[in-house]
Amino acid sequence: MSATDVKTENGAEPDTAQLPDVISSEVASTPLSSSWSRAVERSRRGGWFSVLTVLLGLLFAALVIYPLVRVLLQIFFVNGKFDFSIAQEVLAYPDLGQVLLNTVILVASSMVLALFFGALFAWLMERTDARIGRLAALMPMLPMLMPPIAGAIGWVFLLAPQSGFINAIIRAVLDFFGLHLTTGPLNIYSWAGLIALYTAYQIPFAFLMITTGLRNSDSSMEEASRISGASLGKTLRRITIPVLRPSLGAAALYMVWFGFSFYSVPVVLGTQMNVKVLPVEIVKLLTFTFPANTQVAVGLSIFLVIAIGTAWYFQGRILRNNRHSSIGGKGQRNSVTALGKWRRPAQALLVLYFSLTFVLPLLAQALVALNGYWTTTIKWASLDITRLWTGITANSEALTAFGTSSLLGVVGATIGITLAAIFALYLREHRSRLSRALDGIIKLPAALSAIVVGLGFILAFAGPPFNLGNTIAILLLCYLVLFLPQATIAADAAAAQVDRQLSEASWVSGAGNARTFARINIPLMLPGLVAGWGLLFVWMTGELNASVMLAGTQTPVVGYYILQTFQYGGFATLASLAFGLTLLNIVVLTIAHFIEKRTTARSS
Amino acid sequence: MTTAVSDRALPKVVSQQSAATPGMPALLIENVHKEFVRRDGTKVPAVDNISLRIEQGEFVVLLGPSGCGKTTLLRCVAGLEQPDSGTIVINGEPHYSSANRLNSPPDKRKLGMIFQSYALWPHMKVSQNVAYPLQVRKVPKSEIRDRVMNVLELAGIKELAEQYPGQLSGGQQQRVALARALVSNNGLVLFDEPLSNVDAKVREQLRFEILKMQAEIGFAAVYVTHDQDEAMELSDRIAVLNSGKISQLDRPEAIYDRPADRYVAKFVGATNEIEGVVKSIGADGMAVVTTEAGPVGGVIGQGGIAVGDTVCIIGRPENFVLGTTAPRADHNEWAGEVLTTMFMGDHRGAVVTVKGWGDVRVHFPSSTTSEIGDSVTVELPPKFARIYKPSEK
Numbered sequence: 001m002s003a004t005d006v007k008t009e010n011g012a013e014p015d016t017a018q019l020p021d022v023i024s025s026e027v028a029s030t031p032l033s034s035s036w037s038r039a040v041e042r043s044r045r046g047g048w049f050s051v052l053t054v055l056l057g058l059l060f061a062a063l064v065i066y067p068l069v070r071v072l073l074q075i076f077f078v079n080g081k082f083d084f085s086i087a088q089e090v091l092a093y094p095d096l097g098q099v100l101l102n103t104v105i106l107v108a109s110s111m112v113l114a115l116f117f118g119a120l121f122a123w124l125m126e127r128t129d130a131r132i133g134r135l136a137a138l139m140p141m142l143p144m145l146m147p148p149i150a151g152a153i154g155w156v157f158l159l160a161p162q163s164g165f166i167n168a169i170i171r172a173v174l175d176f177f178g179l180h181l182t183t184g185p186l187n188i189y190s191w192a193g194l195i196a197l198y199t200a201y202q203i204p205f206a207f208l209m210i211t212t213g214l215r216n217s218d219s220s221m222e223e224a225s226r227i228s229g230a231s232l233g234k235t236l237r238r239i240t241i242p243v244l245r246p247s248l249g250a251a252a253l254y255m256v257w258f259g260f261s262f263y264s265v266p267v268v269l270g271t272q273m274n275v276k277v278l279p280v281e282i283v284k285l286l287t288f289t290f291p292a293n294t295q296v297a298v299g300l301s302i303f304l305v306i307a308i309g310t311a312w313y314f315q316g317r318i319l320r321n322n323r324h325s326s327i328g329g330k331g332q333r334n335s336v337t338a339l340g341k342w343r344r345p346a347q348a349l350l351v352l353y354f355s356l357t358f359v360l361p362l363l364a365q366a367l368v369a370l371n372g373y374w375t376t377t378i379k380w381a382s383l384d385i386t387r388l389w390t391g392i393t394a395n396s397e398a399l400t401a402f403g404t405s406s407l408l409g410v411v412g413a414t415i416g417i418t419l420a421a422i423f424a425l426y427l428r429e430h431r432s433r434l435s436r437a438l439d440g441i442i443k444l445p446a447a448l449s450a451i452v453v454g455l456g457f458i459l460a461f462a463g464p465p466f467n468l469g470n471t472i473a474i475l476l477l478c479y480l481v482l483f484l485p486q487a488t489i490a491a492d493a494a495a496a497q498v499d500r501q502l503s504e505a506s507w508v509s510g511a512g513n514a515r516t517f518a519r520i521n522i523p524l525m526l527p528g529l530v531a532g533w534g535l536l537f538v539w540m541t542g543e544l545n546a547s548v549m550l551a552g553t554q555t556p557v558v559g560y561y562i563l564q565t566f567q568y569g570g571f572a573t574l575a576s577l578a579f580g581l582t583l584l585n586i587v588v589l590t591i592a593h594f595i596e597k598r599t600t601a602r603s604s
Numbered sequence: 605m606t607t608a609v610s611d612r613a614l615p616k617v618v619s620q621q622s623a624a625t626p627g628m629p630a631l632l633i634e635n636v637h638k639e640f641v642r643r644d645g646t647k648v649p650a651v652d653n654i655s656l657r658i659e660q661g662e663f664v665v666l667l668g669p670s671g672c673g674k675t676t677l678l679r680c681v682a683g684l685e686q687p688d689s690g691t692i693v694i695n696g697e698p699h700y701s702s703a704n705r706l707n708s709p710p711d712k713r714k715l716g717m718i719f720q721s722y723a724l725w726p727h728m729k730v731s732q733n734v735a736y737p738l739q740v741r742k743v744p745k746s747e748i749r750d751r752v753m754n755v756l757e758l759a760g761i762k763e764l765a766e767q768y769p770g771q772l773s774g775g776q777q778q779r780v781a782l783a784r785a786l787v788s789n790n791g792l793v794l795f796d797e798p799l800s801n802v803d804a805k806v807r808e809q810l811r812f813e814i815l816k817m818q819a820e821i822g823f824a825a826v827y828v829t830h831d832q833d834e835a836m837e838l839s840d841r842i843a844v845l846n847s848g849k850i851s852q853l854d855r856p857e858a859i860y861d862r863p864a865d866r867y868v869a870k871f872v873g874a875t876n877e878i879e880g881v882v883k884s885i886g887a888d889g890m891a892v893v894t895t896e897a898g899p900v901g902g903v904i905g906q907g908g909i910a911v912g913d914t915v916c917i918i919g920r921p922e923n924f925v926l927g928t929t930a931p932r933a934d935h936n937e938w939a940g941e942v943l944t945t946m947f948m949g950d951h952r953g954a955v956v957t958v959k960g961w962g963d964v965r966v967h968f969p970s971s972t973t974s975e976i977g978d979s980v981t982v983e984l985p986p987k988f989a990r991i992y993k994p995s996e997k
Contacts, residue, residue: 047709504684505723507710508794509737509784519736523727 049514067456090299107259110198118206130346140208147542149264150578154361159188168376213247256311261449368575391576401561413536420487446485454546494528534592630824636690652848668845683710716785724769866992897960902989923988
């Protein structure tokens with residue numbers, strides 16, 4: 001129904017010769033410039049608001065493209081000449097093979113485990129009576145409630161061989177049976193520990209995507225298979241898994257994307273174990289090496305891009321091979337399998353996962369903070385509640401970091417969700433080549449690693465002529481680029497809730513685009529936008545991958561500061577920061593949730 | 605509605621209309637053309653060079669099945685779609701002209717429009733919904749309140765002013781949409797299948813109220829629907845659309861009694877149909893067609909026919925006469941057997957099996973009866989039998 005498409009096609013029509021200019025310049029094969037000028041012409045017709053939208057879009061596109069171009073230039077040109085010597089330098093990087101192998105092992109093993117557990121949890125929650133409603137809603141949110149850097153610290157507190165709380169408890173129990181250990185028996189600084197934490201943080205994504213897949217597929221397909229005589233296992237193999245293939249593929253893709261740039265867990269654990277992984281090496285070359293070896297850091301990031309690109313390719317193949325995308329059973333409640341005696345154990349498993357990834361690390365953070373230092377011999381009487389926050393407030397740097405992150409979160413989320421709302425509406429109403437290109441560019445960072453984007457920002461904006469290095473501005477811009485894809489997804493969903501005719505009714509009433517946006521679209525999209533704002537805030541305050549490169553001593557952010565504190569000691573501050581960050585996230589997401597609910601109730 | 609109230613309401617609601625010079629059409633559509641491109645690249649003309657002139661205060665219905673282009677045409681008038689070519693002039697002011705590269709946005713066209721989904725803004729109260737077009741057009745605040753209350757009173761929903769649309773029934777929402785469309789426009793209101801979402805009883809009531817308000821305020825209307833009863837009842841004129849073209853544009857009676865072609869005949873009202881070959885053509889516009897049911901006399905429809913043409917003859921159920929005397933040959937009378945009968949309130953219907961015709965639907969007064977299995981005579985007076993070329997689908 002696109003006016004543009006029609007017009008463009010019409011240019012080839014012979015009988016429109018009497019309408020010269022508008023149409024003859026719009027033959028399908030016109031160069032891009034003409035299609036741009038046409039878009040500008042169209043947007044001018046739409047009033048100043050459309051002009052503003054297009055300008056913002058172009059500005060933002062430049063913000064995405066320019067750093068990436070700088071990364072590419074860095075790879076292929078040295079001192080202004082085409083040069084591929086970087087390849088030799090990268091290939092000569094010490095332990096390159098080992099680094100890549102470590103990364104692949106971690107990503108692959110955690111992906112398999114996370115797919116298994118994610119699918120199991122999704123099935124338990126969606127299709128069986130083991131469902132725990134509140135937990136089902138909370139599960140995909142876990143990595144946002146407790147950012148991985150905070151979670152990793154929590155797990156170090158729990159499972160460090162000497163002073164890990166769980167180890168201490170196990171040792172006490174074993175001691176009772178006459179078995180004396182001085183360390184262990186468990187050790188978070190191990191391959192098992194690494195893989196377990198990778199998996200723990202991958203499960204929510206698998207859970208979310210497979211849950212969506214299950215919701216969109218009709219359980220009567222499985223029932224039909226059972227009635228046809230297939231066993232539960234055969235039904236799973238022949239019906240459920242093939243139907244879920246797109247969701248499984250999407251989950252796997254996301255995990256490759258996430259896993260290859262996962263920085264917090266390997267930097268906390270791997271550094272101690274001397275297990276090197278790709279994102280940590282890249283950041284190390286750039287930030288913790290003097291002088292920074294940008295050239296090789298950029299070269300190494302190619303491997304990230306290759307891994308993610310390969311994942312995209314296979315994802316595309318899965319989607320192409322999948323021709324049964326429209327699956328019936330819309331809106332109906334899927335039937336629920338009674339698990340009988342397995343129901344309680346299944347629920348126990350779900351609760352255990354929740355405890356391991358959220359409750360226990362949070363308790364460990366709180367305990368270390370309350371105690372003032374990290375020890376297994378807790379003097380319960382001398383725990384001090386004020387220490388929960390004095391770890392932050394008594395330390396001016398920690399306080400600055402917390403303040404900076406909160407400020408970035410508030411400002412970034414507000415700008416981000418507003419931009420996303422403007423773009424989402426523009427893209428919905430204009431299906432031109434320009435708008436499609438903008439859409440692609442806005443979503444591009446989601447297909448790249450935060451490490452690569454962060455690298456690009458250093459190359460592009462840290463030095464002259466922008467000189468934004470060590471400023472809040474560079475962090476803010478980078479966060480916007482990184483998270484606008486997610487923000488537009490939230491805004492798209494919010495826009496989809498608002499019938500187009502509501503905008504049209506406003507136009508016909510005599511309101512232009514700006515007024516329609518302010519008085520009709522924004523109020524109606526508000527619930528979705530508030531939810532999106534909450535997520536953006538949480539992502540931005542917990543961001544580490546790019547921040548670790550972009551933040552400096554002038555502009556410390558929480559993630560960066562937690563990492564530094566971890567490397568130089570100061571566990572009370574560390575625990576206090578990790579706990580505070582988690583608490584902040586919980587509070588913000590809860591408030592956003594309630595505002596969302598209230599505004600939804602009011603306007604429906 | 606008391607006259608006192610509507611007298612007060614009238615001047616303000618209709619204030620812009622007085623600007624219209626006499627004789628100037630409310631809407632002038634000239635050669636408007638719009639194509640859509642299917643996914644496979646083929647072009648479909650949604651609106652195929654349509655021209656249409658709507659006078660001040662006139663109620664014109666665009667009637668046709670889904671996909672005939674009626675909604676596209678309406679949206680082109682509103683400025684919500686852009687035609688490929690043509691001219692659209694509203695109250696003497698050009699708003700679209702491909703020759704002049706003119707296409708004004710919807711907010712500059714000063715129309716009232718009622719959407720299929722009503723498109724009431726759920727976050728605004730009824731009074732706020734109705735006030736919006738006035739606020740946008742910078743009407744002074746003191747005046748807004750009066751005009752809103754007047755138009756709400758006119759629509760019979762004054763007591764709902766402080767409610768949210770979500771709290772209203774379908775019929776009430778419809779009235780709000782109507783009030784919003786009427787509160788500020790230059791005498792032209794567009795209706796996009798507004799009654800398709802309410803149940804039959806409410807629909808009838810609302811049709812009546814639309815007519816009443818039109819009589820009181822006197823706006824011109826373009827009304828899109830696929831419901832022929834609605835079209836008949838509301839319109840001064842009906843434009844029957846077929847594949848983007850106007851098949852017939854006329855008063856409802858003319859459309860019903862003298863459909864221009866087979867498509868219009870079949871779309872407007874129920875029909876019985878038989879195929880045949882033209883045997884002879886009379887000087888009085890009548891012709892005789894040889895069919896399986898024998899020779900049938902009838903009136904030649906628009907487009908003309910020649911001897912030897914394959915044609916079809918169409919008769920409406922209420923024009924068939926059910927009798928008991930034996931059929932006379934060559935008098936458009938045939939013997940048949942009653943297959944089923946239906947009681948339809950104000951009349952009865954029967955399906956009669958007639959050799960050659962197949963199943964013929966016949967309407968007759970409720971006072972007469974007919975039993976299943978009765979042998980009857982069916983007559984179609986030649987003046988009600990209309991002959992069309994079958995190619996005019």
